[in-house]
Amino acid sequence: MPSFDPFFSDLFGYAAGILTTVAFLPQVIKTYASRSARxxxxxxxxxxxxxxxxxxxxxxxxxxxxxxxxxxVGLVLSLSMVVMKVVFGRGKR
Structure with missing residues (x-):
């Protein structure tokens, strides 16, 4: 396996992490703003x-x-969705 400069490996890792983590932000914002996780x-x-x-x-x-x-960061966003699903889902059936 070829050897890569750790700087570039980390750079790609941070870029991938930012993009895949930020992808969940619109759903968190929308769910919070609408107060609906239906x-x-x-x-x-x-x-x-x-x-x-x-x-x-x-x-x-x-x-x-x-x-x-x-x-x-992803854990915070994911846990916030779980909490909103539980809290916003109460009494709505």
């Missing part, structure tokens, strides 16, 4: 949150800054 799948976000926790643990164990940074 069409949001709770099971999808719970499974996704567990996956992010595992990626975060992997990044911490591997010492990967891009993985830790992206998944720390």
């Amino acid at each position: 069409d949001i799948s709770l099971s999808m976000y719970v499974i996704f949150t567990i996956g992010i926790l595992l990626w975060l643990a992997h990044g911490l164990l591997a010492g990967s800054g891009p993985v830790v940074a992206a998944n720390s």
